[in-house]
Amino acid sequence: xxxxxxxxxxxxxxxxxxSSSKAGxxxxxxxxxxxxxxxxxVTHLYYEAYSEMAEKxxxxxxxETIKRWSLEGMAMVHRTGRLxxxxxxxxxAISSSHRTEAFEACRFAIDSLKTSVPIWKKxxxxxxxxxxxxxxx
Amino acid sequence: MVKVVxxxxxxxxxxxxxxxxDLAEEGTTVRDVFNTLGKQCxxxxxxxxxxxIAVNQEYTEWExxxxxxxxxxxxxxVSGGGS
Numbered sequence: 001x002x003x004x005x006x007x008x009x010x011x012x013x014x015x016x017x018x019s020s021s022k023a024g025x026x027x028x029x030x031x032x033x034x035x036x037x038x039x040x041x042v043t044h045l046y047y048e049a050y051s052e053m054a055e056k057x058x059x060x061x062x063x064e065t066i067k068r069w070s071l072e073g074m075a076m077v078h079r080t081g082r083l084x085x086x087x088x089x090x091x092x093a094i095s096s097s098h099r100t101e102a103f104e105a106c107r108f109a110i111d112s113l114k115t116s117v118p119i120w121k122k123x124x125x126x127x128x129x130x131x132x133x134x135x136x137x
Numbered sequence: 138m139v140k141v142v143x144x145x146x147x148x149x150x151x152x153x154x155x156x157x158x159d160l161a162e163e164g165t166t167v168r169d170v171f172n173t174l175g176k177q178c179x180x181x182x183x184x185x186x187x188x189x190i191a192v193n194q195e196y197t198e199w200e201x202x203x204x205x206x207x208x209x210x211x212x213x214x215v216s217g218g219g220s
Contacts, residue, residue: 031219047217050144050210053194054217078217090219110218118191118210119217120145131146133213 001075002058004051004119008087009077015093020072023095027102029110031090033083037132040125047080047089050118054078057117061109069105071096076109078119089121139203141174144212147188151178160205167192168199170209189214 001017015026033045062074073095083089092109096102122131141156148154151174158173167190175181190197191210203209 029219033219048145049217050142050191050194050212053191053210056194088219090217114218115215116196117217118144118189118212118215120213121216122145131149131213132216133145 003077004049005079006081009091014075014091017075018073018093018095020095023072025099025102026095027106029092029106033085033087035085043124045083046122048120049080054117061112065105065109069101140208142210167201
């Protein structure tokens with residue numbers, strides 16, 4: 001499952017999608033909106049995606065990750081639009097025979113997503129807003 | 138005719154998310170398209186060195202040639218995901 005969604009992410013559905021009877025481990029990554037950045041109080045975030053391309057890139061990352069770590073399952077969902085503090089912006093679930101592969105693969109998947117999937121976030125503060133662009137943001 | 142799509146700060150700069158441009162001649166490259174857009178919005182030029190480009194939703198290079206009907210995207214480095 002690869003998806004860009006506009007509403008809340010159903011974490012359980014993502015985990016369910018990645019599950020397999022052959023798996024002994026499921027590792028998840030949940031990216032959530034925090035209340036501060038760059039020394040300022042964040043009120044909310046806004047995510048914008050180039051949706052058609054983002055889904056293609058996510059599918060490519062999924063294929064690569066599954067192959068490299070011989071995974072049993074993998075699902076990845078990113079949310080767009082306005083997100084409040086504590087909301088999930090991205091959720092990844094990975095299942096594999098053993099935990100080592102699942103941990104490594106999950107790290108690789110989120111790092112790859114952050115560098116190549118065309119999605120941008122705008123941070124809103126009490127006194128303004130700014131697009132965060134570039135790796136490491 | 139090609140369709141140029143813009144995102145994030147670039148969209149704000151140009152004030153539009155889509156721009157349609159006529160193709161001047163055979164062999165037009167992504168860079169030519171960007172330069173044409175730059176004439177309409179000179180401030181775009183200072184983004185040139187950091188921009189990522191895609192044609193028909195695939196990452197590509199500045200010298201790739203484009204043909205009528207292509208969708209060309211210019212965008213800043215991405216910042217999706219969580220921390």
